[in-house]
Every structure is written in C-alpha cells, then in structure tokens.
Amino acid sequence: MDISGLVGNTPILWVPELWSGGERGFWAKLEGYNPGGIKDRAALHMIAEARRRGTLRPGAPIIESTSGTLGLGLALAGVVHGHPVTLVADPGMEPLMRRLLLAYGARLEIVAEPYPEGGWQAARRARVRDLLTRDPSAYCPDQYANPDNAAAYAPLAAELITQLTHIDVLVCSVGTGGHSAGISRALRTRNPALRLIGVDTIGSTIFGQPARPRLMRGLGSSIHPANVAYDAFSEIHWVAPAEAVWACRRLAAARYATGGWSVGAVAMVASWLARREPSGTRIAAVFPDGPERYFDTVYGDAYCAGHGLLDHKPEPGPDELPHPAAWEVTRWSRCTAVTPPRPAVPACPAGSGPGDDAPGCAGHQGMGPRAPGRWGEAGSGWPRAGEV
Numbered sequence: 460m461d462i463s464g465l466v467g468n469t470p471i472l473w474v475p476e477l478w479s480g481g482e483r484g485f486w487a488k489l490e491g492y493n494p495g496g497i498k499d500r501a502a503l504h505m506i507a508e509a510r511r512r513g514t515l516r517p518g519a520p521i522i523e524s525t526s527g528t529l530g531l532g533l534a535l536a537g538v539v540h541g542h543p544v545t546l547v548a549d550p551g552m553e554p555l556m557r558r559l560l561l562a563y564g565a566r567l568e569i570v571a572e573p574y575p576e577g578g579w580q581a582a583r584r585a586r587v588r589d590l591l592t593r594d595p596s597a598y599c600p601d602q603y604a605n606p607d608n609a610a611a612y613a614p615l616a617a618e619l620i621t622q623l624t625h626i627d628v629l630v631c632s633v634g635t636g637g638h639s640a641g642i643s644r645a646l647r648t649r650n651p652a653l654r655l656i657g658v659d660t661i662g663s664t665i666f667g668q669p670a671r672p673r674l675m676r677g678l679g680s681s682i683h684p685a686n687v688a689y690d691a692f693s694e695i696h697w698v699a700p701a702e703a704v705w706a707c708r709r710l711a712a713a714r715y716a717t718g719g720w721s722v723g724a725v726a727m728v729a730s731w732l733a734r735r736e737p738s739g740t741r742i743a744a745v746f747p748d749g750p751e752r753y754f755d756t757v758y759g760d761a762y763c764a765g766h767g768l769l770d771h772k773p774e775p776g777p778d779e780l781p782h783p784a785a786w787e788v789t790r791w792s793r794c795t796a797v798t799p800p801r802p803a804v805p806a807c808p809a810g811s812g813p814g815d816d817a818p819g820c821a822g823h824q825g826m827g828p829r830a831p832g833r834w835g836e837a838g839s840g841w842p843r844a845g846e847v
C-alpha cells in the first residue's frame with residue numbers, strides 16, 4: 460500500500476456538549492487522523508481526476524493557493540504521483556506549517572501584501588496566475604471552484620453512514636465550501652431531510668459579511684468561492700477567535716481530542732445544537748484537523764493573551780441575524796436565511812478542468828478563457844474595491 464492508503468476511514472468520537480459536559484452531545488468525525496488533514500481527500504481526488512483527464516500530465520508541476528491543509532494534501536499527492544508542488548501562501552501561515560511543507564518537498568511562495576479587493580486570497584490567486592503564465596505545463600487544481608474538491612468527500616459521507624447509520628444534522632466549517640457541499644450532498648441521498656449547519660469566522664465574506672482581517676485560518680474567506688453550496692445550508696454561524704480558542708481548549712481537556720480554529724468553532728456550534736435539539740437528534744460534526752499546527756496560536760498563551768483571546772467563555776447562545784448582512788458581527792452569531800451574497804457563478808462542469816471563473820487558473824491546461832463580467836470586472840456585480 461502506498462501512503463495514500465492511509466487517507467480516509469477516520470474514527471468518530473462522542474463529544475458531550477462543551478458547556479456542561481452533560482448527557483447531550485454530538486459525534487465528531489476526526490479528520491486529523493489523516494496523514495495531513497481533511498484536505499488529503501480533496502488533494503488526492505483532484506489530482507487523480509486531473510491526471511485521468513489529461514489536464515495534468517505526468518511529472519508536470521502543480522501550483523495552488525492554500526492556507527496550509529490543502530498544501531499538505533497536495534504535497535502528499537505530489538509524492539504519490541511524482542509531481543513537483545508549488546504552494547502560494549501568505550505571511551499568516553504558521554512557521555510549523557511552512558517547515559512541514561518544505562520538508563515534504565513542496566516549494567513555497569509567500570505573497571507580501573493583501574489586495575484591497577479580495578484580501579490575501581486575491582493576492583495569492585494573482586500570484587498563482589502569474590506562476591501559471593510562466594509555465595504553461597503547470598496545473599492548478601483550483602480548490603475554490605473545482606467540483607472534484609466537493610466530490611472528494613463522498614467516501615467520507617459513506618464512512619459516516621457506516622459509523623452512525625442515520626444523521627439528522629451535519630455541522631461543517633466553510634472555507635472553499637468543498638467538504639460541506641460534498642458530504643451533505645452524499646448524505647442527502649440517504650436522508651433528504653438532513654440539515655446542514657455552516658460555520659464561518661467573523662470577518663469572512665462567504666455569507667455576505669464585510670471582509671475584515673481574520674485571525675482564524677482554514678475556515679472563512681475573503682472571496683466568494685464557487686464551491687460553496689449556498690442552497691444546501693439550513694443556517695450559518697459566525698464564530699469569533701476567542702470563542703474558538705475556548706472551545707479548542709475545553710475539547711483538549713475534556714476529550715483529549717481537539718484541533719485548530721475550525722475544530723473549536725464547529726465544536727461550539729455543535730454543542731449548542733446538542734443542547735437545543737430534541738433529545739435523540741443525531742448530530743455529526745466534522746473536525747478538519749488536529750492541534751499540532753496550532754501550538755503557537757490557539758494553544759500558545761502568549762499569542763492568545765496578546766490578541767485578547769484567553770478565558771472567554773462564550774455566551775450560551777448566538778446573536779440572531781434576520782439576514783446575513785443585517786449588521787457586522789463581532790461575536791458568535793447565527794442566521795437562518797442563507798443566500799448567495801452575489802450572483803451565482805457555476806462551478807466548471809466535471810471533466811473540463813478547473814473553472815474559467817477561477818482567477819488563479821484561467822487559460823491553463825484546457826481551461827477556457829475568462830468569461831466577461833466576472834470577478835469584480837466593471838458591471839459584473841461582483842465585489843469591487845471598497846465593497847468587501
């Protein structure tokens with residue numbers, strides 16, 4: 460078996476709700492048990508599909524924008540399939556993650572400044588586009604718009620069904636939107652009434668809030684990824700960093716199973732649901748990674764004290780927003796009206812390679828030219844400078 464055989468079949472763990480540790484609780488799917496994290500699944504699947512379609516040729520370079528977890532997965536895919544991997548990140552990437560990625564043989568490009576429109580993500584994607592222009596043989600998986608990202612999670616859903624048989628509520632963090640879209644779609648073939656709860660960070664634009672500098676990494680975005688399945692969500696929650704830190708540390712002390720920002724945020728929301736839902740409701744929450752890469756942030760007292768994140772036990776419930784843009788949220792908040800914050804842009808059809816709505820990748824490896832009126836172009840209705 461090669462190393463890719465270690466991806467998947469991750470365990471689940473019962474987590475009593477975090478406030479009281481009482482009878483109610485939820486099931487956590489521990490994706491930190493993959494060699495790199497949840498994105499090993501997406502990386503291996505996107506690369507395997509690109510090779511199968513011929514959009515990624517043997518030995519050709521892979522180039523992608525990532526905050527870390529997908530980078531680990533792509534480094535793994537590069538080792539498995541024999542491709543050099545270049546990852547474009549920003550200065551917020553943890554030093555440990557940088558060293559790990561380099562050790563796994565990836566090349567790193569760190570962008571220096573965020574873009575006024577689209578922030579760090581837009582800056583990273585512009586660098587990806589630049590690198591692709593310089594090497595026409597290179598391939599960009601484009602995790603933000605590639606439907607293979609979402610499709611990669613069908614096996615995770617199958618594992619959940621084997622492990623839990625029936626699931627009423629699924630709680631997922633949202634970054635590219637890949638795992639929430641893919642798992643919920645597959646679970647709904649068994650239970651169409653499944654409710655999907657999305658968890659985002661304050662300062663993220665995904666669900667219609669204004670873009671602000673964000674401490675939390677993994678979940679959240681400063682763009683509107685095409686992979687986010689807006690109509691799949693029953694409700695969304697925004698979580699603040701101090702609340703996620705509290706939840707991560709509670710999880711570690713109570714269950715010896717914890718992770719990073721997205722794990723804390725998801726665990727807090729799932730705990731709240733466990734207290735609120737009728738008894739017997741089966742809640743599954745996806746924990747995307749483990750704690751290792753966060754020792755100097757979430758689990759670093761100096762870092763947390765410096766950012767005012769220590770000892771903030773969250774209020775027992777969220778603020779309620781009538782619609783996602785009602786006001787700018789600064790603490791845990793919830794909204795049951797989920798709408799795309801801009802005109803929907805379809806992901807590219809399967810088999811065509813990453814979408815032509817992907818600014819980092821347009822025009823490469825079989826991708827069509829950019830359609831007019833996208834990504835902030837005049838008259839597109841997309842976010843422009845000063846609007847996000």
Ligand SMILES: Cc1ncc(COP(=O)(O)O)c(C=O)c1O
Nearest residue numbers: 528634635636637638677721747
């Ligand atoms: C640690 C972590 N949590 C959550 C997410 C969000 O997952 P998705 O991109 O599938 O929405 C990511 C994405 O990179 C991540 O790295």
